[in-house]
Amino acid sequence: MEKKGDALVVVAIDFGTTYSGYAYSFRAEYEKDHTKVYSNSDWRSGDGLATTKTPTVILFSEDKQFCKFGYEAEQKYNTLLEEEEADGWRYFRRVDKITKNLMIEDEQGKPMSALIVFAESIRYLKDQFLQNTQVQGLKFDPNNDIHWVLTVPAIWTDRAKQFMREAAKQAGIPDDMLTLAYEPEAAALYCKELTxxxxxxxxxxxxxxxxxxxxxxxxxxxxxxxxxxxxxxxxxxxxxxxxxxxxxxxxGTYVDNQYTTFLKELFGADVWSEYSKENPEDVLEIQRRFEAKKKSVNASADDQTTISFPSSLFAKYQIAKNCSSFEECLKKSEFAKTIKVKKDKLRFDHQLVKAxxxxxxxxxxxxxxxxxxxxxxxxxxxxxxxxxxxxxxxxxxxxxxxxxxxxxxxxxxxxxxxxxxxxxxxxGHNPNLISERISPLTYGISVNTTFNNKVHPAKLKVVYDGKEMCTDIFQPIVQIGHPIRVGKEIFKHTCLPTRALDTEATIEIYESSSECPMYTIDKGVRRLGDLTVSIPNTSKGKNRPIKVEVSFGYTEIVVCAFEEGTETQTTATFDCLLN
Ligand SMILES: Nc1ncnc2c1ncn2[C@@H]1O[C@H](COP(=O)(O)OP(=O)(O)OP(=O)(O)O)[C@@H](O)[C@H]1O
Ligand SMILES: [Mg+2]
Missing domain, CATH: 3.30.420.40 (ATPase, nucleotide binding domain)
Known part of the structure; x- marks a missing residue:
């Protein structure tokens, strides 16, 4: 925490599923005014409007090199599509669909390493901050001056968070200068400070x-x-x-999807489908115009919503439907009363848009x-x-x-x-502002106990030092739903070495979404990682209690183990990616 606390500036990156952005504040300014937080206002949507976030889309070239992010990636990819040159390019529009083997599919259904996609996205956002502040005459050493905060949804598993850390590391953010923040907690803090x-x-x-x-x-x-x-x-x-x-x-994208469904109805699914294939740039323009209009839709106003469309759409319609004009056809359709045509614009009835x-x-x-x-x-x-x-x-x-x-x-x-x-x-300036949270899962370790054939399954029977034991028992340390005082509370458990002559003890850490699993091999139990403690002095045989201490950081679990009476402690780092 020390090094992060000394940083000159805190930069938070919000890598959202649809839009991403960053914000920052200087420590010296924060001390005087907590709400003096700046956001980037340099991204331009297609219509030239400045926005504080840019779409979470990323484009890689054929040799998997990062090419563009955000609005620029959208534009470039759609131009490539239109020119029929998109083959081989890798374009990612939704970054939340990661498969089990940590791959993510691009728009054409081809898989790529999710870690690379995430890391390059974070790198882009990080570099944007560095470049933009450099233009203002500020130069930071990314390894020492900046405390980076990455926001993550509060429902994310420890594994997903570990993945995010790994991506950040690959993006050039040092682990000791990174904090993960839960999105709703960050939002609550902001509202509180503002009020x-x-x-x-x-x-x-x-x-x-x-x-x-x-x-x-x-x-x-x-x-x-x-x-x-x-x-x-x-x-x-x-x-x-x-x-x-x-x-x-x-x-918000639910509304966008409703709009697209409606356009399919209005122009006919076949016309729309062909048009989208032939004119991807125009379709992007249609989406961007709706995105801009969507922001001004009001509940009470009776105003119509006017949106202009590329003339290519009307031309396509006319040819496909073999009619004199879109306007003439519209007059005969079910939308005659709710939509008016005005040159290249359509005026939608307010009720239609509200729907x-x-x-x-x-x-x-x-x-x-x-x-x-x-x-x-x-x-x-x-x-x-x-x-x-x-x-x-x-x-x-x-x-x-x-x-x-x-x-x-x-x-x-x-x-x-x-x-x-x-x-x-x-x-990032003050992580102590959030002090208690509910454990999202049950965490525990694997222990052995004397075998009891009335209770334990035969397949778990092993013999250690001539004694029948049952292995793989899930010993809960913290149960799902249990309140945890962050950074303050330590959960303890004591266990013994497996065999009298062991010089090492391996503590296996597990998680599960059930309250109290019986065994670590049960369905739904996942191994988070191991922690190996050195217990070199075997003179006391099995009678060497090993203390396991689990504490919860702001967004991570720290496990520490040591033999009672000795000084040497081992602290766990979970490398969930290997699992
Ligand atoms: N003024 C506005 N009026 C209506 N919708 C808006 C406005 N500003 C942004 N949106 C919509 O909000 C959505 C983006 O919100 P946000 O940036 O919070 O998403 P995100 O963090 O990427 O998403 P998620 O939290 O699901 O990962 C988009 O659908 C966008 O169209
Ligand atoms: Mg969000």
Missing amino acids: VQKKEGAESSSLSSFEPGQQFLVLDCGGGTVDVTAYQVQNDGDLRELQRPTGGPWG FFRVPIDSIVTHVKEIINESKKKGRDIKTILMVGGFSDSSILSQRIISEFKRITVICPTEAVNAIVKGAVIF
């Missing part, structure tokens, strides 16, 4: 949301998923996780209601909802949440899209 800072101006209701005892939900509405997590503010102002995150696929949002928003509302009802049954009292993530910037969504949950204070910070990455910067 505390605006003390004078803030409404008393939102200020009291962060007083000790208060319970709130973080509603993270991203591109792919919507995740809800419950927290409670503790007496020292720290946050305690009350409930693990839950959610569903109701993010694209219906399913995801209804699903979010239903889910939040369920969580609040469940909380009530457990005697909890959720008084606040913090809305973060890009989709929360949609007023049609935030207004609906406000109107559905009238008794609850809904806090939607301006630029909800950056709440997570900015909160991660604050977390």
Whole structure:
């Protein structure tokens, strides 16, 4: 922690499934004002609008060399497609579908190492920070001056987090300068700091949301998923996780998909499919124009939404349907009343556009209601909802949440899209702000016990030092759902060497999503890694207690083992990638 604490600047990278970005703040400035966090505003979407995030898409050339990331990758790949030169190029649009053997499929279904795809994406974001600050005349030594924070979804397994660390390392981020931050916690910190800072101006209701005892939900509405997590503010102002995150696929891209489905209906599935194959650049343009319009869709306005389309689409339609014009055909269709044609533009009725949002928003509302009802049954009292993530910037969504949950204070910070990455910067400056979380899994070690043929399966019987023993017993250290005081609590277990003459003891660490597995060979139990302790002095035979201590860092598990009465400790590093 020391070295990170001395860094001049904290840079947080939010590598999201649909959009990615970074934010940073200087230690000296943070000490005066926690919310002085800068985000990048240099990315330009197709229409030239500056955005603080860029799409999570990455393009590699035929020889698997990194080529472009974000908007530029999108543009380049679609141009290649249009020119029929895309063969062999590797284009990744969704980075959440990693297969078991750690491969990820590109748009054409060809696999590539997920580690390379992740590492190159992180490297791009890291280099963007370094280059942009260099332009401002600031030069940092990435190995010593910068404390890097990577945000990760709170539902990620330890294995996935380990994978992220590995990717960061490959991207040139030293392990001792990296912290992983959970997205909802980062978001909660940001909202809290923002509210505390605006003390004078803030409404008393939102200020009291962060007083000790208060319970709130973080509603993270991203591109792919919507995740809800419950927290409670503790007496020292720290946050305690009350409930693990839950959610569903109701993010902003659901709306985009509804729009595409609708275009297929409007122009005909066959026309649309052929057009998409022949004109990928134009289709990208259609998507980008909708992305821009989507941001201004409002719940109450009756305004029509006007979107311009490439003339190639109308031309395609005319030829394929053998008609005089798209406009003439439209007049005879079911959309005659809801869509008007104006040159290259289509004017959509407000109700039609609102309908694209219906399913995801209804699903979010239903889910939040369920969580609040469940909380009530457990005697909890959720008084606040913090809305973060890009989709929360949609007023049609935030207004609906406000109107559905009238008794609850809904806090939607301006630029909800950056709440997570900015909160991660604050977390990097002071990780102690989050103190308690719920164990996401059961963690344990493998132990032996005297064999009992009434209880133990014969296949686990072994003979050690002439005694029948049962191996592979899962000895839980921390159980799923158990609250853990981060960095403060140590879970202990004592075991004995397997044989009297052993000079080494191997502690095998396992995880499972069941509360108390019997054996480490049970279905669903996964080996995290090993820890080998040296026990050279065999004079006491088996009577050499080995202490195993497990503690939880902010985002990782640390296992330490040593023989009682000796000084030499061994600390585990899990290399989950080898499993
Ligand atoms: N002002 C806005 N109005 C409506 N939607 C918006 C707005 N700004 C961003 N979005 C949408 O938010 C989504 C991106 O949100 P965010 O950047 O939080 O996603 P992410 O972190 O990549 O996703 P995930 O959390 O699922 O990994 C996109 O679907 C985008 O269209
Ligand atoms: Mg996100």
